[in-house]
Structure formats: structure tokens, C-alpha cells
Amino acid sequence: xxxxxxxxxxxxxxxxxxxxxxxxxxxxxxxxxxxxxxxxxxxxxxxxxxxxxxxxxxxxxxxxxxxxxxxxxxxxxxxxxxxxxxxxxxxxxxxxxxxxxxxxxxxxxxxxxxxxxxxxxxxxxxxxxxxxxxxxxxxxxxxxxxxxxxxxxxxxxxxxxxxxxxxxxxxxxxxxxxxxxxxxxxxxxxxxxxxxxxxxxxxxxxxxxxxxxxxxxxxxxxxxxxxxxxxxxxxxxxxxxxxxxxxxxxxxxxxxxxxxxxxxxxxxxxxxxxxxxxxxxxxxxxxxxxxxxxxxxxxxxxxxxxxxxxxxxxxxxxxxxxxxxxxx
Amino acid sequence: xxxxxxxxxxxxxxxxxxxxxxxxxxxxxxxxxxxxxxxxxxxxxxxxxxxxxxxxxxxxxxxxxxxxxxxxxxxxxxxxxxxxxxxxxxxxxxxxxxxxxxxxxxxxxxxxxxxxxxxxxxxxxxxxxxxxxxxxxxxxxxxxxxxxxxxxxxxxxxxxxxxxxxxxxxxxxxxxxxxxxxxxxxxxxxxxxxxxxxxxxxxxxxxxxxxxxxxxxxxxxxxxxxxxxxxxxxxxxxxxxxxxxxxxxxxxxxxxxxxxxxxxxxxxxxxxxxxxxxxxxxxxxxxxxxxxxxxxxxxxxxxxxxxxxxxxxxxxxxxxxxxxxxxxxxxxxxxxxxxxxxxxxxxxxxxxxxxxxxxxxxxxxxxxxxxxxxxxxxxxxxxxxxxxxxxxxxxxxxxxxxxxxxxxxxxxxxxxxxxx
Numbered sequence: 001x002x003x004x005x006x007x008x009x010x011x012x013x014x015x016x017x018x019x020x021x022x023x024x025x026x027x028x029x030x031x032x033x034x035x036x037x038x039x040x041x042x043x044x045x046x047x048x049x050x051x052x053x054x055x056x057x058x059x060x061x062x063x064x065x066x067x068x069x070x071x072x073x074x075x076x077x078x079x080x081x082x083x084x085x086x087x088x089x090x091x092x093x094x095x096x097x098x099x100x101x102x103x104x105x106x107x108x109x110x111x112x113x114x115x116x117x118x119x120x121x122x123x124x125x126x127x128x129x130x131x132x133x134x135x136x137x138x139x140x141x142x143x144x145x146x147x148x149x150x151x152x153x154x155x156x157x158x159x160x161x162x163x164x165x166x167x168x169x170x171x172x173x174x175x176x177x178x179x180x181x182x183x184x185x186x187x188x189x190x191x192x193x194x195x196x197x198x199x200x201x202x203x204x205x206x207x208x209x210x211x212x213x214x215x216x217x218x219x220x221x222x223x224x225x226x227x228x229x230x231x232x233x234x235x236x237x238x239x240x241x242x243x244x245x246x247x248x249x250x251x252x253x254x255x256x257x258x259x260x261x262x263x264x265x266x267x268x269x270x271x272x273x274x275x276x277x278x279x280x281x282x283x284x285x286x287x288x289x290x291x292x293x294x295x296x297x298x299x300x301x302x303x304x305x306x307x308x309x310x311x312x313x314x315x316x317x318x319x320x321x322x323x324x325x326x327x328x
Numbered sequence: 329x330x331x332x333x334x335x336x337x338x339x340x341x342x343x344x345x346x347x348x349x350x351x352x353x354x355x356x357x358x359x360x361x362x363x364x365x366x367x368x369x370x371x372x373x374x375x376x377x378x379x380x381x382x383x384x385x386x387x388x389x390x391x392x393x394x395x396x397x398x399x400x401x402x403x404x405x406x407x408x409x410x411x412x413x414x415x416x417x418x419x420x421x422x423x424x425x426x427x428x429x430x431x432x433x434x435x436x437x438x439x440x441x442x443x444x445x446x447x448x449x450x451x452x453x454x455x456x457x458x459x460x461x462x463x464x465x466x467x468x469x470x471x472x473x474x475x476x477x478x479x480x481x482x483x484x485x486x487x488x489x490x491x492x493x494x495x496x497x498x499x500x501x502x503x504x505x506x507x508x509x510x511x512x513x514x515x516x517x518x519x520x521x522x523x524x525x526x527x528x529x530x531x532x533x534x535x536x537x538x539x540x541x542x543x544x545x546x547x548x549x550x551x552x553x554x555x556x557x558x559x560x561x562x563x564x565x566x567x568x569x570x571x572x573x574x575x576x577x578x579x580x581x582x583x584x585x586x587x588x589x590x591x592x593x594x595x596x597x598x599x600x601x602x603x604x605x606x607x608x609x610x611x612x613x614x615x616x617x618x619x620x621x622x623x624x625x626x627x628x629x630x631x632x633x634x635x636x637x638x639x640x641x642x643x644x645x646x647x648x649x650x651x652x653x654x655x656x657x658x659x660x661x662x663x664x665x666x667x668x669x670x671x672x673x674x675x676x677x678x679x680x681x682x683x684x685x686x687x688x689x690x691x692x693x694x695x696x697x698x699x700x701x702x703x704x705x706x707x708x709x710x711x712x713x714x715x716x717x718x719x720x721x722x723x724x725x726x727x728x729x730x731x732x733x734x735x736x737x738x739x740x741x742x743x744x745x746x747x748x
Contacts, residue, residue: 081605093431093493094448095606118698120607189722196721223467223490227449321721322588 019316020194022254024174031069031247032076032166038065039155039162046155050148052133052140055155056234059133062158063126063236067243069165071205071251073323074197075176076168085117086125086161089230090216095122100131100150104138107146116153117160125161127231129154134233196318198255202308204323205248210301213241217282218294224285232281242274245301256312266307270300351655352576355637358649359583360569362639363413364562366630369406369642371555374548377403377502381548384526385541393523397506401619404499406642408626412634415594416585419561419568425498426486427554430613432495434504436485437543439534441511451491458485458496459539476542478550497550500614505544507616514609514696516688518618580727583652587631588720591674595627596713604706609692618692621685624709628678631716632671652723660726667719674716677709 038061045058066087069077077083088096099122103111110119122128132138132151141147177198180188188194212230217237219225229237249267252260274297284290313319377399384392407428413420435444435455447454456464462474466488473480485496495501508521524533526541534540561568572579599613612620633639637651657664684705685691694702 081601084602084605092450093433094445094450095608097448098445120697121605122608192725193721220490225450225490319724322592322717 018257019255020177020180020191020198022257023198023251024177027251027254028069028072028169029166029174031065031072032162032169035062035065035069036159036162036166038062039159043155043159046152049143050151050155051143052151055151056133059126059129059234060236062162063231063234063240064243066126067240068247070244071201071208071248073204074201075173076165079168081121082161082165085121086158086165087127088121088125089127090212090228091122091127095120096127097131097135097137099123100128100138103150104147111146111150111153116157124154124157126158129158130231130234134235192316192318195255195316196321198251199313199316199318200321200323202248202251202255202312203305203320205244205251206301206305206308209241209244209248210298210305213237213244214282214294214298214301218285218291218298221288221291224291226281226283226285229282235280237281238274238277238279241297242271245271245274245304248304252308252312256315258315260307260311262307262311263304266300266304270297270304273297273300351650351658352580353573354650355583355652355655356572356576356579358637358647358651359579359634360562360572361647361649362633362637363410363568364559364566365639365641365647366406366410366413367555367559367562370403370410371552371559373399373403373406373642374552374555378548378552381502381544384523385545388523388526388528388537390523393506393521393526397617400499400503400506401617401622402642404614404619404622405626407499408623409630409633409639411594411627412586412590412630414586415589416582417568417572419571420558423554423558425492426482427498427551428500429486429492429495429498430500431493431615432500432504433491433493434509434616436488436494436496437501437504438540441509443511444509451489451493453489453491453494456488459536459543462539476539476546478546478553481543481546482550497547498554499551500616501547502544502551503614503616505540505547510609510616510618510692512609512692514607514692514699516690516693518690519616580652580655583634584720584724584727587635588717588724590627591631591713591720592717595624596710596717600624600706600713601710603695604703604710607695607697609695612691612695615692618685618690620691621682625675625678625682628674628709628713632675635667635671656723656726659728663719663722663726667716667723670712670716670719674709674712677712681705681709 038058042055042058042062045055049055070083070087073083077086099120102108103119103123110116116124129151132141132147132154138147176185176187177194179185180192180194181190188197217224217226217229219228226232230240231237245267249264249271252263252267256263273293277293277297279290279294282294285294309320377396380392380396380399384396410420411424411428414424415421433451433454434440435457436453437457438459439457440455444455453466458464458473458476462472464471464473466484471480471484481496481501485494488494488496504519506521507519508525510517510519512518522533524531524537526537526544527533528537558568560566563569572582603612609615612618613623614620635652637653638646638648640646653664653668656667681691681694684694689702693699694706696702
């Protein structure tokens, strides 16, 4: 017993809070500020002209900004399910298409009620708006149509979410993290718990790229599923992989307070592979030859996971905690 | 319903004293005993269901259908308490998709309402309707479904096209065949399949009553044989018991992984929070029968059972012994006290959902868009489960420092083998 407790004490005594403060200042807050401003710009664009072609550039900018923070699944994005409301994907039961179609068919007055946040998350956020702007079933609507008003409602809702996430990080969660272990902090009972929560987000974010963004369209060799690639309608599937890897690299660098040569090299390999892929919506997974390159990229991303596990986690004295991707 | 968790927490004991090792063996013994009793209870209650189904098919009547439904509901009580064994025990996780897969695209199995829709991006077989079609093509090959047999369900239909929503077997397929689709939306009310869907001759409604009966029998027989197999894996000499007892640290790790993964990602996240945010009654775990409140309640109870080392069997007997709680308490009493308090708090919150549902405020009503009371009830339980998960993480830390087992694979086959 005694030896067990001693070992625990030695592990938890590692100073870990430096990385936490760096993450807050240099990674999280700049990311949430950018997402807030990009969604505010999307809202402004929609109020000026809500047709699909007019909105697409601001939509792409907002999605780019989302990739900078999507992996920060703890705190403000978890609270009130904001992360799911911003980006409900994967959508294994085809809820997004069905929910948007129902609103449009019924011309549900919720779109102009000012209470759009009440609707199902399948009809909110970036993926619902993607249907209106890019899916041939919806796009091409007129400036006076219900769909146009619906696009405005979705954009306004995203702007509210962007502002809430930024404010909650800036005014609340940043302090919760940086005061880990202090009296009165019931969320993080020690600095190590804050480091562990961030490290879990890093590990989970890498898994999400490998298993979901790449793994879902890959399906199996006999049953590839290019049709379920993330944001394929807006042509962003590969772009999301590249941007999320860049964001995760930035996250890893700020979290670690020591040099991480193996992790850096693993990120470089994966990013080089991703940028060279020339398969924007992973249509190639159905072709045995081009599929190999997507598979190789998936292996490169898994190699990053291994590198952070051997290099960053021990230096921080943490392990992977439970994450929301555990389970089905 | 396959496990996609690719992380696990592996405990590395640095220098455990011999007495401590003895405790761990006893704790693991209790854990395996509870698993064995839970699967045995699941088996006997499924056999009762099997008998009720045979009566329904032989002599269809409203009473016979009702008796089968009652048997299904009773069978869920012990089974849900075993869900805590899924995560962390590869042998359970690899198997459980056969018996408890959810959610399902029920149009694969039988007739559905027009509002159900057709094929989706994700599932080209969403409206296959095997009961109405004695032959069809699957992945380019002609399938002979003249006889609906356990082999057909298990071998060809289940997860057809590698789509997880193609659930052809298990509790929820049977649930659909007994209750039918719940077409009440977020209004009160469960599925309302008429008993005449199993009637002979001209009384038959919904067409193909004989094939529907064949399907129901095949699925129920399969459930019984699958549960029989799993119960034997946990008995003395069984593979699941041996795996847990083989390595004490990995065994303790399996208990904690199961508790944390079920509490957080699975129950709080996937099953409860997502449902309330989608406002979708189909997101109920037991959506045809409106039994979701019990499903959640007994999942929570299962987590508490394995921590406290105590399980109340369906016949009233109690299985108990040395517990993980004892082990954690001897490492850090305050961590144990906190975790026990959090487990109890979750049971109170889950109990409130159950109480409200049984009094008429059913789970699908709680999911309605803008229903603040329902959302508060469900989110109260979600928050309690999230709090419970943090306490479980603290128990992991208290039990002896930790090392990461971060797997790059899709299973929990050998978390202890990574990074050692």
C-alpha cells in the first residue's frame, strides 16, 4: 500500500500547469475569438443576402474557424451540447437531411420566431446550413423564399453559439482550468486533472480524425462509403482533415512544455500526405488504388497518436481519461 | 453498437504488496460472479419470453401478445444491468452487437409507415422488408429467404452492407416485432402493433403473418442461444472469467473502463444527451416499447453493482463479495466516499426519470422540442453521470498511478499490451 501511494504522489507532483496556461492563451482563446468573429460575419452576410451563392464564402470561412476549436470538447463546447449544435456529425441515421426537409416542407414558423435554438440539433449548425447552401434538393432558392429565411435563422443561431463559446472560455472556463487544484475549484481538484482533461481532448481529437473523418468514408474494403464523408456537399472533407491536423499540432505544441521531436515529425508526415492527396471528398476510397493513399494517411494519423502517447503524456504525468467518444 | 472507443486506461501497479494482490483477486472474483449471475438471469428471463412467443405464434390473441410484451420487459431488467461488462471485456464487446444493437432501421425487417422514408446516404437497405420478400439481392447476390431462420438473420441480414443500423437480431428486433413502430412522435404512447399481425388466414393484418411469426421465433431462439453462450463464458472455467482473473491489474482496469465508458460516452452522451438535443423519439433506447426510462435506470444500477460488489438477482437472492469500493477505500477513503456518493446521486436522478415516466410523463414526451421539464429531468441525470465519471477517473488515479494505454485500434483486446 505504502509503495503504491508513494508512486502516485511522485507522478502527480510533476509540474503541469505551464502547458495549461499556454493552451488557454495561445491556442484556445485565439481559436474561439476567430470562430466568434467568423460566425458573426456569416450572420451579417446572411442578413444582407441569404441566397446560397452569396453565403458560401462566409460559410467556408466559418467552417475553417470551427476546425480550429472543434477538438476542444471539454468545457463550453460540452456544456449545453454547444459542440453538437454547431456540428452534428457523424449523422448515422440521416437526421440532418430529414430534419431540414421537414422544416422546409412545412415552412415551420420556428425559422422566424427568434427561438431557433429550440429545434433539433440535426436542423442547426454547419451541417444543416450546408444542405441549404449546397444540396441540390434545397440550393437555388429565391431571396424571398422560406429557405432563405431559414438560412438566416441558422446563421444567426451559429453567431449566438460562436459568441457564447468565446465568452464562456474567456470569462469562465479559462479560470476554471488555470485555477486547477485551488480551493473552491470543484471541477479540477489538482493541476494534473486540468492537464489530463486537455490531453484527453488532444488524444480524442486525433482519434476522431483517424476513425471518423477518414474511417467513416473508408468503410471496409468491400463496402467503402464515400457518400458519408464529412461535409462532402461543400467539398470540405479533405480540407477538414488538413485543418484539424494543423489545429491539433498547434494544440500539442502549446500543451507540451518540452520539445516534442517525434510528435512534430509525425504531424509533418501526416500533413504532407494529406496535402498531397488531391481527393477533396474522398471519392477515391471506392477505388483500390487511390484507397491505399487514404489508408496510408489514416496510418500516419494513428502514428501521431502513438507519438503523443509516448512523448507528451509521460512528460505531463497524465493518462487518457474517459472521453465522449467512448461507447458506440 | 460496436465499441469504437480506442482509448483505455490501464493501471500499472508499481509495487503492490502481496496482501493487496489477494484483495484484488477477491474483488475480481466478485465481479465475475455478478457477471455470471446477471447473464444467467438474462437467460432464464429470455427463456420465459421464448415460451410466450411460441404461445403467441401457436395461438395468436391479444392476451398472448400482451404476455410476450410483459416477458420482454422483464427480460430487460437483468440484461441492462450487464451492460457495464461490455466495455473493457473484449469477449462481451465483440458479442453484444448480436443481442442489443440499437438504433435500428426497422424497415429492414417489416412494413413501416410512409413517414419512415426510404434509403439514406448511410443505408441502402433501410426499407428492404425481409418479412414481405422471400428473395432479394444483397451486395449483388441473390438471397433465398423462403425460410426465415436464425442462420439467415445472423449470417446474412445482421449488419448487412456493413451498416450498423441493419439490426436483424436481438432484443430491439424482437421489441419491434412485438410493439411495432411508435407513431405517436413525442406524444404519449408506445408502438401499437395489432395482435392480428400474427393471426392466421383472413384475420392476418400487415400481410405475411406466418413469415412474421417465423422471424419472431428465429430472433427469440437466437437471443436465447446467444445468452446461453455468454452465461457459460462467465461460469467457472469460462473464457470471460478466466480473462478477467488472468491478470489482476488488467482485470481491475476492465472494471473501471466498463464503469467509465458506459457512464460517460455511452449513457450520458450517446443515449441521453444526444436524444434530448435531437428532439427525436426514435433516439429513445427502447423506442418501440417506451421502456427507455427502465433501460437507463438499470444501466446505471449495473455500474453501481460492480463498484459495490453486490447484485440483486431476479429471484431475490443476492450475490455479493469483496468489492472495488473496498479496494479504493483502502487506497484513499475520500475518493471512495465521493464515488459512492456520486453513484447514489445518479441513481436518484435516473429514478426521477423512471418515476415520472411510470406516472405518465413518458420518455418520448420528455424529448419534445421546447419541453423544459423533460429536458431538465434528462440533463439532471446526464450531469450526474458526468460527475460520476470524474469520480471514477479519480479512483483510477488513487489505485496506483497510471500509465496510458492508448490504442490505435478499434477494440479493447489487449490494452495492457500497449506501451509497456
